[in-house]
Amino acid sequence: MDRIAAMNAFVRVVEAGTFVKAADTLDVPKATVTRLIQNLEADLKVRLLHRTTRSVTVTPEGAIYYERVMRLLADLADIESTTTHAQRKPSGGIHVDVPTAIGTLVLVPALADFYRAYPDIGIDLDLGNRRTDLMTEGIDCAIRAGEVDEQFLVARQIGSFGFTTCATPAFLDAHGTPAAPDQLRDLPTVGMTPSRGGRALSFQFSHNDQKGDLALNHRLVVDDTNAYLAAGLASLGIIQAPTYSVRGAIAAGTLVPLLVDWQPQATPVHVIYAPNRYLSAKVRVFIDWIIELFEQNEHLRRR
Structure with a gap:
């Protein structure tokens, strides 16, 4: 059994809530995810998930395992990301969700500077005001105005606006x-x-x-x-x-x-991402760029 693949599959199922959605985000058949989880439970000799026809929930043992696996996978990804970044510039595509006004008035006009620094990164930018599901829609990070209440997400405040x-x-x-x-x-x-x-x-x-x-x-x-x-x-x-x-x-x-x-009170702005995205080098540099972009804008910098 590929233990890392099984751990990653388990994390995706916990965060997505179903085997089907987890399989979609991993771009593998549902049967593959099911087999990985079954083999993992058999190897650990403990049930990690409660399965019904409608939903999947985490057992108490599974919740403990999830927290520890998240830290392990994050450390592993950080090691790989750091090594890759030392050898070459970040590359590849990232999927970003942004409110329409921030995307149109703030991000897009400044993207030329980002591409000059990171020409090998491609960005799929979703502009809209709906509340997207990062896990099921394969979004690497999102910018959200207001408070963040989603579970299983990392949120960093990058600014605020009046x-x-x-x-x-x-x-x-x-x-x-x-x-x-x-x-x-x-x-x-x-x-x-x-x-x-x-x-x-x-x-x-x-x-x-x-x-x-x-x-x-x-x-x-x-x-x-x-x-x-x-x-x-x-x-x-x-x-x-x-x-x-x-x-x-x-x-x-x-x-x-x-x-x-x-004047109304300022509204916080956060960048959010799922922990299982591990902040790969390409996502890390994009978030760092966003933070600097907001800090340079007197109407958006964090108060």
């Missing part, structure tokens, strides 16, 4: 300028929903020790950050957008900041 409430000069000339958050209830606003068919996010405000969410009856709700920005610039209503996404428009005078004394 929000700015704003509108066009033409809109303010037509509707007036609000002096307090409650006045937004009487003005046209544009809402953003993080997923298709979901509920629009509340506008958030913080002033001294006062914090609150303001649910509004928006005249327009969109599920795409580019469309959200476009709606604000088209004078369709007041928007509350990440500061890094509107700073150019504010500098150009096409958007005007509102309620500047009521």
Whole structure:
């Protein structure tokens, strides 16, 4: 039995939750994963997994084994990655998931610098605002705004960003300028929903020790950050957008900041990855580059 392959298969099953999904991420037949786990349990003389027709759960012995195997595989991968990196530059493809606005406005414009440093790495970049499953979709790392609550994932905070409430000069000339958050209830606003068919996010405000969410009856709700920005610039209503996404428009005078004394609290940004990805050399250098990119941006650096 290939013990390393069996350990890796076991880890994938635990994290994916089913043999089928684990086999997909390993790109091997389900029968191969089943055989590896059965041989591993037979060799260890202990049951690691409870199997039913609907799900797979870890036994108490399996949970202990999982934690120890994770450390062992991570150490092994680190040794191999370090040795490979010493011999040549990182190469190969990586699959990265990024929110639309961060990908469009931050990552893509800076990727030329990354490729100059690492010309042999290819990036498959998924842009969107849906919550992806790293394990089942074969994603090496993802950038997430907000708190991270997924189990079995490593999360490193790489930055944070604030929000700015704003509108066009033409809109303010037509509707007036609000002096307090409650006045937004009487003005046209544009809402953003993080997923298709979901509920629009509340506008958030913080002033001294006062914090609150303001649910509004928006005249327009969109599920795409580019469309959200476009709606604000088209004078369709007041928007509350990440500061890094509107700073150019504010500098150009096409958007005007509102309620500047009521700034929402900063939102953390994390890079996340599954422990069984082991941070290979190609993923490691990409994450290091992302961290430096955020640190150089005054609107995204970690607070």
